[in-house]
Amino acid sequence: MKFRNALFSLLALASLVINAQAQDIEAGKKKAEACVACHGATGNSAAGMFPTLAGQNPRYIYLQLKDYKEGRRQNPMMTAIASTLEKADMQDLAAYFGSQKQVRSTFQADPQRIKAGAAKADESLCAMCHMGGMTGQNEIPRLAGQHPDYIITQLKNFKSRTRHNDAGNMTSLAQTLSENDMENLAHWISSLY
Ligand code: HEC
Numbered sequence: 001m002k003f004r005n006a007l008f009s010l011l012a013l014a015s016l017v018i019n020a021q022a023q024d025i026e027a028g029k030k031k032a033e034a035c036v037a038c039h040g041a042t043g044n045s046a047a048g049m050f051p052t053l054a055g056q057n058p059r060y061i062y063l064q065l066k067d068y069k070e071g072r073r074q075n076p077m078m079t080a081i082a083s084t085l086e087k088a089d090m091q092d093l094a095a096y097f098g099s100q101k102q103v104r105s106t107f108q109a110d111p112q113r114i115k116a117g118a119a120k121a122d123e124s125l126c127a128m129c130h131m132g133g134m135t136g137q138n139e140i141p142r143l144a145g146q147h148p149d150y151i152i153t154q155l156k157n158f159k160s161r162t163r164h165n166d167a168g169n170m171t172s173l174a175q176t177l178s179e180n181d182m183e184n185l186a187h188w189i190s191s192l193y
């Protein structure tokens with residue numbers, strides 16, 4: 001009997017958690033109206049300068065919004081937008097975009113570059129942090145299917161330390177990458193889905 005009661009409470013708790021998530025997603029959908037002009041209707045952006053957010057890990061989205069707001073990551077567009085967001089907004093937006101389905105990119109990756117990019121990724125142990133298939137987890141971003149232009153810009157920004165909100169892992173790794181490596185990696189990453 002005791003066991004059944006405990007099980008019942010656990011189930012009740014689980015359904016509370018699921019309901020809370022559904023509410024966050026619903027609230028996030030409304031708040032996302034401020035984002036879709038650049039990031040696309042469901043977080044699948046049309047242009048390579050705007051990262052796709054659909055299917056990104058919610059914990060990573062939340063932390064990036066917080067970093068923009070608190071000045072650890074800088075971009076004129078995002079710094080302005082994040083300054084208007086409170087913690088709950090960031091959590092709702094992260095839940096919403098994270099729950100959206102990523103649409104396969106129409107970018108035509110070059111087969112030679114895909115091969116060279118995969119080899120470079122093996123050599124640099126990208127999967128050690130970004131996981132196999134570059135799906136990421138928690139605060140480590142999903143890279144799979146991301147716009148190649150955006151990937152290249154971020155790798156360049158890490159290398160020049162214009163972006164430095166990564167506790168050092170990406171800024172030191174990027175020092176070992178040439179522009180050609182970055183391009184190869186971006187083609188390979190965009191081909192993953
Ligand atoms: C005017 C265009 C614009 C709007 C509107 C906009 N963004 Fe962005 N967003 C960008 C650009 C450009 C970047 C890449 C900036 C950089 O290089 O740091 C970006 C980056 C991001 C990132 C980092 C993604 C990553 O992979 O690291 C997140 C998260 C994000 N935006 C969330 C939002 C949310 C949530 C909203 C709405 C509240 C929003 N953005 C509205 C232009 C925009």
Ligand code: HEC
Nearest residue numbers: 121124125126128129140141151154155165166169170185
């Ligand atoms: C030691 C762990 C580690 C390794 C190895 C690693 N990364 Fe990362 N990477 C991270 C973390 C953590 C972040 C998020 C940093 C932040 O919070 O801003 C990140 C962010 C990125 C971003 C920015 C994504 C976005 O949406 O803005 C790109 C691109 C990236 N990594 C590419 C790579 C590639 C390519 C490799 C292999 C050549 C690699 N990383 C290896 C930990 C790692």
